[in-house]
Amino acid sequence: MSASKVVGAVEIGTTKVAVLLGEILEGEGLNIIGHCVASSKGVKKGEIQDLNAASDCVHAAILEAEKNSNSRIDEVYLAQTGSHLQGTFSVGTTNVSSPDNIVREIDIEQAKEDAKRRKLPVGRTYLHHIQNPFSLDGQPVDSPLMREGERLQVGYWSVHGDSNKVKNSLRVIHGIDLDVNDIIISSIASGAVLLEDAEKESGALVIDMGGGTTDYVLYRKGYIVKTGVIPIGGDHITNDLSLGLRVGRRSAEDFKVNNGRAYYESADQEEKVWLFGDLTIGDREYPLPAITKIIEARVSEVFQIIKEQLEDAELYHPAEIASGVILTGGSSQLDGIDECARRVLKLEAHLAQGPRGVAEELRHPRYSTALGLLHYALTGQDEKQRSLKSGSLLRKLTGFFNFD
């Protein structure tokens, strides 16, 4: 047993907290030995609003997962989302140093350093530097080592977040005396387990629509070229329905779950639904189009914003997103969401099937981010191309908070 360690994958979502416990054996394989999903509190739009409330439910979920696996967590991998996360694409450039113009290790390091040297404003922290392809004298190359050329370039998709908000998430975990080994943004975690390598190669857009945020990651030619967080989720749909139908949040939530669809169709015109359906005073009938039109407006707006963000980054090329859109997250349960995505994004779209090779109960969308965290716990550090480590900066941040 001494050679194995237990990692906890923790996602503090707006609606729920997901915890998975994985036992890593000799750095080789991973067994999922415990899991727990609990309602989240004190979190809105993916960000912690009430640290104590959030801590309480996360701690309870961690303890429950430890209890049902009869083990103790050694270290935690934590998911991060929120609109404070931003990404930038930067290119590092170096002139090949040796007189024979053959690229050596030192040149590659030089180019990478150059891409990552951009300093962030005070209060921002890098979470990921995700490597994109190299190019040698303008020609893309997978591995430039020992190739001949003069100018070596490498691109990076770098994600950074508000230091205080990241620290807040760390605080929650430190509050139960656990160390956070790494933070991985939710979209990347979900994408890692939901996509096959072939899909990553042909290009795919994973959209994880949760309770408070919609996180997406775009893969092109096997690389993560863009991630994004839109602070809109199922909570907004509920709120829109509550205001539009003039009912309480609970009734709005019921309408969403029981009668909701992500697009309006003319057949809705004749349909009516009851508020309570129990013949009590105050019960009343609503036209179904009121529900479907409100939801359609909201959900298609989210997809429209994603499309605009890809267009702004000059990454919206349907031919390069051949595997289409893969939808996950709690709000992907909404009827017709794939059709809505198809209409707005003009891409093929389907619901995530859940990763292969895990137990049926863990294939539910609610676990995809946490499974992705375990994936990185096992392989993250070694994965060459898609290196996720931001190195010392994150370490520093984590280290800093070990003191309190």
Next chain:
Amino acid sequence: METSTDSLPPGSEFPSGIKIKILGIGGAGTNTVGRLELDELDAKGETEIAVINTDAQSLADSPIKEKLLIGRSLTRGLGAGGEVEIGRQAAELDREAIEKLIGEVDLVVLVVGLGGGTGSAAAPVIAEVASKTDALILAFATLPFNFESERRRKIAEGSIGELRQLVHGLVPIPNDVLLQEGEADEDVPMLNAFAATDRWIGRAVNCLRIMLLKAGLINLDLGSLRALLRERGGRTVFGVGVASGEDCVKEALGELAICPLLHLGDRPERFDRILINIVGGADLGISRVHQIMSQLSKRFNCREDIIFGAVVDPARNQSLEICVLGKAGVDVPESTPRPGEVESTAGSMMASESLNLESAIAQDDRPPRTVHQSKLRGKKRQVPDADQEEFLFVEADAQRGYFEKTDRNLYKGEDLDVPTFMRNGLKIKIKI
């Protein structure tokens, strides 16, 4: 929906001698009160209407007889051109005339459309002038559409903030919400919204008049209204449900439940005080009133007992109107009162009301926000039952509704937390 609020039947008594002054301020306010007089009110001496504007043409076009052009030397009667500074100076220049116009009344009702120069900036000045009298001040302020310029929305927001501190009750009426009113005439949604504004303000004014001026089965008077609105600041919510026909009780309750003004994004979770007036025909017996009262008591979450009133109006057989006026968040810190402001209102209160005020403050057991959550556990509010939840929001004391305390969700100048259908001006039909 159109059956509401005729004017009082001829021959009704005005036992109280109460005087009400309605002031339409700026272009939108002038238009609205102009239509009020034509449709809704008959002059019986108890209610006076006047209009105040910087735009001479708009005043000339108004059917209201009592007019005040402010800032003539500044704008030459050409309006404020959307400039708040001009609107403010215009009102400042004519303070004396405004004071004279308001005169000695018991209730001042300000009607203003916010976002422009005159209404947004002159209304606070006028409110301040009015606050130096003993009168109770209520303001109905319409807010710009979401698709209007950010500048207009900012101006409106600033003005709301100022007005809230100066008047006893401010009822915000967002145009976006009223866009949903009226029939499915998709081509002229904005005109619909304006017509709806006029209608809602007309309803409100008439509800108040009936309540204050007519002797009721259960009587409410100026004292009741004063008690409701005794502190300045906080938030005031108005709602009304009207129906006629055999099933009018059930239908009026249904209409009230979906009254758009009770479902604003920033509606309070809990009211401090609520006043409900029921107006029905001769068939409205006391037992029916009790039935309605018990229904409503369950629906609203109110810290104090709900104050009910009921009026029988023989002209309204088989029709029912339920009018709700609520106040919330009266413990929000108020800005420093302007000189002379506090004394004048306090002096006008009856002794018993001042006592109420003190006990209300003493009873306020709402925890301060900074307290550690775990310490609050024991005090946590009960989860409301499904009935009550109709009028509640999950989060307390919200200014931005459910997403209060979160960062603004701005994308290309729009706040994404505002429902998409509202920002897009999409009309949602919720009635069968």
